[in-house]
Amino acid sequence: MFLVALGVTTYSLVAEKLIAIEFAKKELIGSQYLATIRKAYDVILMHREENGSARDIDDVLSALQAAEANASGSLQTSELQQEFAVALRNLAASPPTPGNPALLDALAKARVLAVRIGDDSNLTLDPDLDTYYLQNNIVKKLPDILGRLGELQIWGRGTGQPRLFLHQQRMRVLVANSLLRSDVARVEENLVRAYRGNSDGSLKREIQSVFALMISNINGYLSSASGRIDGNTRPTNASTVKFSYQRAVGSSIAAWAAAQSELDRLLNLRIDGLFSRMRFSLLLTGALATLSIFIAFLTYRHIVIPLERFEAIAREISESKDYSLRMEQDSRDEIGRLAKAFNEMLSELAAARDRDITEHSELARIQRMTTLGAMSASIAHEINQPLAAIVTNSNAAQRWLGHSEPDLDEARAALRRIVDDGHRASQVIASIRATFKKDGDNKVKLSVNDLIGEVLRLSSSKLQTHKVVVKTHLSDGLPQVAADRIQLQQVLMNLIANANDAMTSVTNRPHVLRVSSELQNADSILITVEDNGSGIDQKDRDKIFDALFTTKTSGMGMGLFICQSIIESHGGRLWASPGDLFGTKFCLVLPTGKTDDA
Amino acid sequence: MTKEQQTAKPLVFVVDDDTSLREALKSLFNSVGLQIEVFSSAAEFLQHRLSNAPSCLVLDIRLPGMSGLDFQADLAKANIQIPIIFMTGHGDIPMSVRAMKAGAVEFLTKPFRDQEMLDAVQLGLKQDTERREDESAHSRLKADFETLTPREKEVMALVTAGLMNKQVAGELNVSEITAKVHRGNVTRKMGASSLADLVRMADALGLRRPKS
Numbered sequence: 001m002f003l004v005a006l007g008v009t010t011y012s013l014v015a016e017k018l019i020a021i022e023f024a025k026k027e028l029i030g031s032q033y034l035a036t037i038r039k040a041y042d043v044i045l046m047h048r049e050e051n052g053s054a055r056d057i058d059d060v061l062s063a064l065q066a067a068e069a070n071a072s073g074s075l076q077t078s079e080l081q082q083e084f085a086v087a088l089r090n091l092a093a094s095p096p097t098p099g100n101p102a103l104l105d106a107l108a109k110a111r112v113l114a115v116r117i118g119d120d121s122n123l124t125l126d127p128d129l130d131t132y133y134l135q136n137n138i139v140k141k142l143p144d145i146l147g148r149l150g151e152l153q154i155w156g157r158g159t160g161q162p163r164l165f166l167h168q169q170r171m172r173v174l175v176a177n178s179l180l181r182s183d184v185a186r187v188e189e190n191l192v193r194a195y196r197g198n199s200d201g202s203l204k205r206e207i208q209s210v211f212a213l214m215i216s217n218i219n220g221y222l223s224s225a226s227g228r229i230d231g232n233t234r235p236t237n238a239s240t241v242k243f244s245y246q247r248a249v250g251s252s253i254a255a256w257a258a259a260q261s262e263l264d265r266l267l268n269l270r271i272d273g274l275f276s277r278m279r280f281s282l283l284l285t286g287a288l289a290t291l292s293i294f295i296a297f298l299t300y301r302h303i304v305i306p307l308e309r310f311e312a313i314a315r316e317i318s319e320s321k322d323y324s325l326r327m328e329q330d331s332r333d334e335i336g337r338l339a340k341a342f343n344e345m346l347s348e349l350a351a352a353r354d355r356d357i358t359e360h361s362e363l364a365r366i367q368r369m370t371t372l373g374a375m376s377a378s379i380a381h382e383i384n385q386p387l388a389a390i391v392t393n394s395n396a397a398q399r400w401l402g403h404s405e406p407d408l409d410e411a412r413a414a415l416r417r418i419v420d421d422g423h424r425a426s427q428v429i430a431s432i433r434a435t436f437k438k439d440g441d442n443k444v445k446l447s448v449n450d451l452i453g454e455v456l457r458l459s460s461s462k463l464q465t466h467k468v469v470v471k472t473h474l475s476d477g478l479p480q481v482a483a484d485r486i487q488l489q490q491v492l493m494n495l496i497a498n499a500n501d502a503m504t505s506v507t508n509r510p511h512v513l514r515v516s517s518e519l520q521n522a523d524s525i526l527i528t529v530e531d532n533g534s535g536i537d538q539k540d541r542d543k544i545f546d547a548l549f550t551t552k553t554s555g556m557g558m559g560l561f562i563c564q565s566i567i568e569s570h571g572g573r574l575w576a577s578p579g580d581l582f583g584t585k586f587c588l589v590l591p592t593g594k595t596d597d598a
Numbered sequence: 599m600t601k602e603q604q605t606a607k608p609l610v611f612v613v614d615d616d617t618s619l620r621e622a623l624k625s626l627f628n629s630v631g632l633q634i635e636v637f638s639s640a641a642e643f644l645q646h647r648l649s650n651a652p653s654c655l656v657l658d659i660r661l662p663g664m665s666g667l668d669f670q671a672d673l674a675k676a677n678i679q680i681p682i683i684f685m686t687g688h689g690d691i692p693m694s695v696r697a698m699k700a701g702a703v704e705f706l707t708k709p710f711r712d713q714e715m716l717d718a719v720q721l722g723l724k725q726d727t728e729r730r731e732d733e734s735a736h737s738r739l740k741a742d743f744e745t746l747t748p749r750e751k752e753v754m755a756l757v758t759a760g761l762m763n764k765q766v767a768g769e770l771n772v773s774e775i776t777a778k779v780h781r782g783n784v785t786r787k788m789g790a791s792s793l794a795d796l797v798r799m800a801d802a803l804g805l806r807r808p809k810s
Contacts (some may be wrong), residue, residue, distance in 0.1 A: 381660075381687040385616050388685075388708035392622035395712030399629035407629075414625050421618050461617045465638040501662045504639055 010285050017278035024271045030121020036067040037114050038256045041146045045249045057092040075120040084109040107147040114143040129197020131266045133190040141187045142256045148180040153245050207258045214255040221248040306335045323350035386425035393418045431490040445480040448517050455492040473516040479592040491563045495529040495586050502533030523592050530585040606651035608723045612636045613643050614658040640669045654681040654722030681722030742788050753780040758800035
């Protein structure tokens with residue numbers, strides 16, 4: 001992106017300069033072409049006068065050809081050059097008579113060619129003031145002046161018979177005369193403007209004297225020539241006129257040459273300037289690019305590298321959880337401050353994490369204590385129940401016996417209930433002890449069906465009270481299981497009590513408790529206890545085996561927790577699923593230990 | 599005071615989900631000659647027709663399906679006024695405070711002393727008997743009052759407000775003899791032994807002296 005921007009900038013800069021350079025180079029070509037024209041004028045006006053040989057004209061022709069070839073088609077001058085060449089050949093072929101039309105024709109063609117060269121070679125579009133006014137002199141004014149000098153000389157000489165000077169001819173001379181003066185004035189104006197546009201004044205130094213000479217010579221010629229035309233002043237010697245003419249033409253050509261070389265010099269100067277400016281621009285762009293790359297490098301070193309280290313540390317901490325890692329960056333810049341903040345944040349995180357861990361272990365301790373408290377409350381309740389019955393029965397028995405006629409039957413019944421309750425209390429204690437005793441010393445081989453029958457008998461009064469119909473489906477010939485009788489009793493009693501509780505709220509259908517046993521596979525027995533009660537909420541199903549979880553207003557939430565731990569200590573599984581139509585089905589799988597049996 | 603309401607024998611209701619404790623309590627109350635009905639749940643108790651006899655309720659605070667405290671609140675809402683003795687397996691102070699505030703007679707922790715239980719039950723039965731007597735006396739008074747003619751009611755109001763026979767006659771625009779006859783009827787029909795007795799009855803009935 002950056003490099004593309006740099007490339008585009010450089011390219012547009014170079015292209016712009018190259019266009020300006022091409023422009024100036026084309027001007028140079030035009031200027032050189034004009035030098036050839038100047039030579040042609042020299043030959044036409046000077047040497048023709050002196051019966052100049054055809055060889056001079058041939059020289060000029062070949063020089064023209066060379067100049068045209070040099071322009072190499074960049075100027076659209078070939079047609080005009082051909083016409084000029086034809087005019088020159090005509091001039092060479094014609095006799096050197098005064099007022100030769102071939103001469104005038106050649107002059108006219110030369111001027112047209114000069115103007116075309118000026119137009120096509122960008123000279124007339126020159127952007128600088130000094131070169132613009134200078135080229136204007138060279139392209140337009142000097143050819144005009146030379147052409148008019150030539151015309152004036154031809155017409156002024158007339159046919160050699162002064163009396164035959166026609167009025168028209170005189171008028172023509174007068175017009176040419178005044179045109180020449182105006183041209184000279186324009187040349188002077190252009191020079192003044194060119195000098196003003198030339199900042200270092202070198203132009204003026206080089207050409208002022210030459211042009212001054214030219215102007216004075218032209219003025220001299222005009223005054224000598226005008227005397228001959230008017231005829232009022234003393235007749236001028238023809239040779240004097242001719243001499244002043246030659247001086248005027250010569251100095252004009254010299255001025256042209258000087259101006260030409262100055263124009264070339266200024267154009268070359270401009271091309272050099274453009275080249276050096278282009279080099280400077282390229283240098284500047286290069287320097288900027290280098291600076292940018294340097295800054296990018298510094299950015300990378302001072303920002304990207306530390307950021308990568310930040311990232312690496314953050315990643316390492318998230319992987320290793322080692323919060324003691326720190327970012328090492330002592331600089332006082334933004335990155336240094338960021339590193340400080342980053343390290344402080346890490347310290348905070350580590351402290352928060354430590355606090356979390358402490359709080360968590362504290363919470364776990366409280367939870368253990370709560371569980372213990374709840375368990376002891378639950379145990380107290382389980383024991384208190386038979387104890388209360390025992391105490392009450394004892395009191396009742398005492399009162400029956402204390403009557404004036406002791407009622408022995410009632411007392412005996414109370415004592416029997418006391419014995420039952422005493423056994424019940426001891427079973428509760430035994431099962432609690434067994435729950436927390438991990439060894440399997442109390443395990444004996446027992447029949448599951450016998451155990452179920454026992455438990456149902458024990459629960460029968462409670463079930464009858466709640467009008468529960470018990471339906472059993474016990475498979476025959478089940479293998480025995482090695483189990484702790486009291487623990488297993490406790491589990492089944494708990495499940496049956498739960499089933500009973502779940503049905504108390506149901507009033508629109510008979511209460512049915514289904515208990516079944518079957519061989520699940522070769523080495524395990526499945527016991528199910530199913531009620532048609534209110535069922536378990538979906539949201540509670542995962543939690544019913546948790547300690548302290550209960551849906552009962554008066555429950556401790558220990559029953560199923562203890563049941564599950566008992567079954568698991570027997571290597572079995574206990575789970576709950578919804579009943580077939582209503583209620584809940586508890587499934588209990590016990591291993592038969594068949595391998596030991598065999 | 600008639601003694602006819604006392605003919606129904608006092609009755610103790612026990613609600614506890616533990617069978618053996620129910621049996622024990624039945625035996626204990628029977629041994630002191632108290633009638634007892636046992637229930638394993640609140641719902642079962644509610645299905646039973648309440649007797650006219652003075653009664654009280656011995657309630658376990660942990661009941662299947664519903665806590666004893668909630669049951670107490672439900673009974674109060676249904677305007678069933680029966681003294682309640684709570685039993686709990688593990689005493690906890692907030693629970694007992696709540697129960698006592700709601701008007702429980704006693705809050706006993708299992709296992710309890712038999713005398714405490716019997717005392718609590720006797721206290722509950724006494725409260726219920728008194729409440730019932732108050733209610734029946736009042737209803738008898740009302741029934742007597744309804745036997746009066748409108749004129750006799752007016753006479754009773756004026757007499758109990760402290761007016762002389764002559765004044766009563768003036769108020770009602772009748773002869774003094776007629777007023778005297780009405781007053782005699784009122785005293786007889788209401789079974790009052792004196793004017794003071796009649797005034798007390800008028801207060802209990804909430805009679806107000808008509809504006810003169």
